[in-house]
Amino acid sequence: MKYGVIIIEKKEKELLNRIISMAQYYKDENYKISILKLSEELKNARFLSNKEMPEDVVRFNPVVSISTPFSVSREKRYKAE
Numbered sequence: 001m002k003y004g005v006i007i008i009e010k011k012e013k014e015l016l017n018r019i020i021s022m023a024q025y026y027k028d029e030n031y032k033i034s035i036l037k038l039s040e041e042l043k044n045a046r047f048l049s050n051k052e053m054p055e056d057v058v059r060f061n062p063v064v065s066i067s068t069p070f071s072v073s074r075e076k077r078y079k080a081e
Helices: 010-025 029-042
Strands: 007-009 046-048 063-066 076-079
Parallel strands (some): 007 046
Antiparallel strands (some): 063 076
């Protein structure tokens, strides 16, 4: 991991906290376990303002550009939906 910890923008933290708080209402145990793990990971995360976020950190609803030596100098762009 490049930065040593998970880096999350402060507004994204608010969304994650809402998801975590709703986990108690779900009956699926696997979902609850996953949310518990997420909650534990967030305890060590760094929360930054939008201006402080490094450009190479993938965020919620991102558009990611990928280029490889095999793509003959073509870049592919992907948008999360």
